[in-house]
Amino acid sequence: MGRVVLVTGISRDIGRRFARAAAGDPSIDRVIGVDVVPPRGDIGDVSFVRADIRNPVIAKVIAKEDVDTVVHMSVIATPGSAGGRGTMKELNVIGSMQLLAACQKSTTVERLVVKSTTTVYGSSPRDPAMFTEDMGPKRLPSSGYGKDVFEVEGYVRGFARRRPDVDVTMIRAANVIGPHVSSPLTNYFRLPVVPRVLGFDPRLQFLHEDDLLRVLRHAAVSGIPGTFNVAGDGLMTLSQAVRRLGRPSVALPSFAVGRLGATMRQARISDFSPEQLGFLTYGRGVDTTRMRSELGFEPRFTTAEAFADFCRELSPAGSRPTQGAGRA
Amino acid sequence: MPEEARNGTQDAVVIPIGTGGRPGRGSGSARPSSAARNLAPSAKSASKPAPKSSAKSSGKSSAKSSTKSSTKKAQPPRAEPEAAPTQQQTAETPPTTGIPVGEWLSALQGAAHEVFGDDWERRLAELMAFVRRRLEGDYEVDDYGFDRELTERFFMAALRPIAQKWFRLEVRGLENIPAEGGALVVSNHSGTVPLDGLMTMLTVHDHTGRFLRPLGADLVFRLPVVSSLARKGGATLACIEDAERMLSGGDLVGVWPEGFKGIGKPFSERYKLQRFGRGGFVSAALRTGVPIIPLSVVGAEEIYPLVGNVPSLARLLGVPYIPITPFFPWLGPLGLVPLPSKWILEFGEPIRTDSYDSAEAEDPMLVFNVTDQVRETIQHTLFDLLRERDGVFS
Numbered sequence: 193m194g195r196v197v198l199v200t201g202i203s204r205d206i207g208r209r210f211a212r213a214a215a216g217d218p219s220i221d222r223v224i225g226v227d228v229v230p231p232r233g234d235i236g237d238v239s240f241v242r243a244d245i246r247n248p249v250i251a252k253v254i255a256k257e258d259v260d261t262v263v264h265m266s267v268i269a270t271p272g273s274a275g276g277r278g279t280m281k282e283l284n285v286i287g288s289m290q291l292l293a294a295c296q297k298s299t300t301v302e303r304l305v306v307k308s309t310t311t312v313y314g315s316s317p318r319d320p321a322m323f324t325e326d327m328g329p330k331r332l333p334s335s336g337y338g339k340d341v342f343e344v345e346g347y348v349r350g351f352a353r354r355r356p357d358v359d360v361t362m363i364r365a366a367n368v369i370g371p372h373v374s375s376p377l378t379n380y381f382r383l384p385v386v387p388r389v390l391g392f393d394p395r396l397q398f399l400h401e402d403d404l405l406r407v408l409r410h411a412a413v414s415g416i417p418g419t420f421n422v423a424g425d426g427l428m429t430l431s432q433a434v435r436r437l438g439r440p441s442v443a444l445p446s447f448a449v450g451r452l453g454a455t456m457r458q459a460r461i462s463d464f465s466p467e468q469l470g471f472l473t474y475g476r477g478v479d480t481t482r483m484r485s486e487l488g489f490e491p492r493f494t495t496a497e498a499f500a501d502f503c504r505e506l507s508p509a510g511s512r513p514t515q516g517a518g519r520a
Numbered sequence: 521m522p523e524e525a526r527n528g529t530q531d532a533v534v535i536p537i538g539t540g541g542r543p544g545r546g547s548g549s550a551r552p553s554s555a556a557r558n559l560a561p562s563a564k565s566a567s568k569p570a571p572k573s574s575a576k577s578s579g580k581s582s583a584k585s586s587t588k589s590s591t592k593k594a595q596p597p598r599a600e601p602e603a604a605p606t607q608q609q610t611a612e613t614p615p616t617t618g619i620p621v622g623e624w625l626s627a628l629q630g631a632a633h634e635v636f637g638d639d640w641e642r643r644l645a646e647l648m649a650f651v652r653r654r655l656e657g658d659y660e661v662d663d664y665g666f667d668r669e670l671t672e673r674f675f676m677a678a679l680r681p682i683a684q685k686w687f688r689l690e691v692r693g694l695e696n697i698p699a700e701g702g703a704l705v706v707s708n709h710s711g712t713v714p715l716d717g718l719m720t721m722l723t724v725h726d727h728t729g730r731f732l733r734p735l736g737a738d739l740v741f742r743l744p745v746v747s748s749l750a751r752k753g754g755a756t757l758a759c760i761e762d763a764e765r766m767l768s769g770g771d772l773v774g775v776w777p778e779g780f781k782g783i784g785k786p787f788s789e790r791y792k793l794q795r796f797g798r799g800g801f802v803s804a805a806l807r808t809g810v811p812i813i814p815l816s817v818v819g820a821e822e823i824y825p826l827v828g829n830v831p832s833l834a835r836l837l838g839v840p841y842i843p844i845t846p847f848f849p850w851l852g853p854l855g856l857v858p859l860p861s862k863w864i865l866e867f868g869e870p871i872r873t874d875s876y877d878s879a880e881a882e883d884p885m886l887v888f889n890v891t892d893q894v895r896e897t898i899q900h901t902l903f904d905l906l907r908e909r910d911g912v913f914s
Contacts, residue, residue: 317738317739317741317742317747317757318738318741318757318759319757320756320757320759320761320762320765321663321664321665321756321757321761321762321765322663322761322762322765324761327761389744390744390745391743391744391745391746391747391748392744392747392748393665393747393748393751393752395661395664395665395751426660426663427661427662427663427665428657428661429661429665429667429748429751429752431657431748432657432659432661433657434657435654435655435656435657436656436657436658445744446744474741474747475665477663477664
């Protein structure tokens with residue numbers, strides 16, 4: 193008798209791919225995908241249940257399907273895809289609260305895996321070089337994705353206290369990058385001319401999309417409780433990344449980059465949020481010792497390799513994009 | 521067009537007397553030369569019609585313009601012979617311009633030899649490879665953003681002449697720096713601009729081959745340009761987490777516990793150590809069990825004598841102080857040139873901390889005692905060195 197896994201946020205590409213990969217795992221019996229809209233791609237053996245995690249229906253789904261493992265990955269980073277910041281916040285925070293409430297009521301749930309992000313650490317000049325899991329942000333995020341994730345993590349910790357019998361694994365993933373990822377950061381690197389903050393060269397750390405899927409599956413199968421930073425080995429600086437990308441970049445003062453980001457957001461070219469400006473100014477590094485020692489996970493891609501894989505998709509056949517005119 | 525121009529100017533240029541003009545000119549009577557003298561002021565008006573006609577065929581127009589100008593001045597005999605030599609001249613000039621390619625090559629070779637020394641070919645190739653790697657982003661940075669290659673090949677190379685020729689660094693007690701393993705170098709801080717930190721980094725690298733990893737205040741990481749240079753040069757934020765991470769990683773870490781109080785103190789208080797922070801560096805050393813190496817730097821106080829401060833402006837800009845020295849801002853950029861004081865760096869005997877266990881790092885009394893010990897050591901060494909030195913600049 194294998195496990196029954198419930199995956200939230202399956203309409204998004206990464207959720208769908210994780211659900212498919214999990215369905216192929218021999219130790220997993222059934223995978224149920226939940227979202228408000230049906231996934232667009234092929235979901236294979238995954239059974240899709242149309243349910244909104246923001247209302248109590250989700251509890252019924254869990255009870256009916258005898259779900260024992262819940263993988264929560266529907267905390268979204270961009271308001272654009274959800275239709276506004278208000279909806280995004282509701283999806284992220286209220287959705288997570290409802291899901292946790294349902295899990296708390298459930299008698300079958302044994303494991304909870306939450307895909308969180310290193311964005312919770314924030315980015316500031318007072319940051320240590322490497323964040324460990326015990327550290328918090330130097331400044332509490334006041335808005336946006338960072339705040340949502342911070343609150344969701346708080347609720348998850350509360351749930352872990354109330355239900356000590358459930359193994360709660362929180363995966364703080366570094367910026368996920370890869371050929372299929374569409375995130376604020378990958379969209380940023382896809383810009384024809386990459387704007388940089390003048391005089392700052394942030395350190396970046398990437399996690400390859402395949403590694404994200406692997407670590408979530410690893411967490412769902414092994415059920416090791418705790419909070420873990422997950423990132424590829426090594427770091428690279430933004431200037432280095434842009435050079436490896438082979439795209440032209442332009443250095444602008446911080447306020448101009450913020451202005452440009454707001455304009456691009458309005459024009460729906462790229463989701464360039466204020467916390468991303470902070471990230472692109474000060475950068476961030478996370479310590480992944482615990483990922484190896486406790487979680488027992490080894491990423492296949494280093495930061496540089498993950499980025500190289502992303503670059504390959506961007507410039508096919510190794511040709512350098514000319515003047516960035518290719519993307520309109 | 522060039523022909524035209526030459527033609528036009530030729531009318532004017534030929535004129536000067538006593539230049540030993542072409543044969544046949546000025547022979548006989550003085551008339552032509554006086555007419556030529558008259559030509560000089562009207563040269564401009566003469567050359568004007570030339571560009572207009574230049575749009576047409578060049579060969580014809582040259583003749584035309586010459587005739588035009590000549591008719592204006594009513595000097596048909598002068599203009600005609602003049603046109604011929606010009607043509608000749610233009611035909612002559614090309615072979616004389618330029619240096620043969622072979623000579624260019626040998627000159628370049630000589631220059632490369634001069635710049636790079638005997639094995640210039642290999643070193644030039646290395647330099648090209650370095651530039652290529654930089655442009656393609658094909659280099660590594662460590663967890664703190666330290667760019668070893670850039671630091672070694674660029675920052676250090678730029679600082680070395682300043683250290684050797686300008687400040688004439690004298691280094692003592694190098695044997696106190698361990699060849700490997702973590703250690704904490706604690707130094708006094710002075711000089712308005714943290715040049716002493718840079719010079720210490722260079723000294724440690726040049727004499728021991730190890731990189732000193734400085735811990736910087738958060739202001740350093742807030743300022744544009746400075747922050748990226750600091751990270752690339754191996755610095756990281758002065759916080760307990762980073763200090764312990766570096767020390768337990770076996771790095772040689774440098775701290776300046778006086779911070780801005782030390783570096784921005786008025787010239788009248790030179791060589792008086794300020795409070796040594798809260799002793800965070802000591803507890804980091806105690807917890808990781810690495811030795812503390814006291815470093816006393818003499819000479820850095822005099823590079824920019826701080827005689828004044830503009831606290832209101834400093835507060836507005838969010839920096840600890842706006843320095844006023846006898847030369848800055850009065851002399852503008854020239855005031856930024858540091859005074860060439862003679863520097864002495866003395867590394868003291870390491871203060872061992874491995875006899876304490878890490879629980880004792882939580883004992884504030886012990887931390888304060890060790891902090892005082894380090895501070896006293898540096899202060900006494902400073903006084904000794906000051907007594908010893910002959911003068912500030914010698």
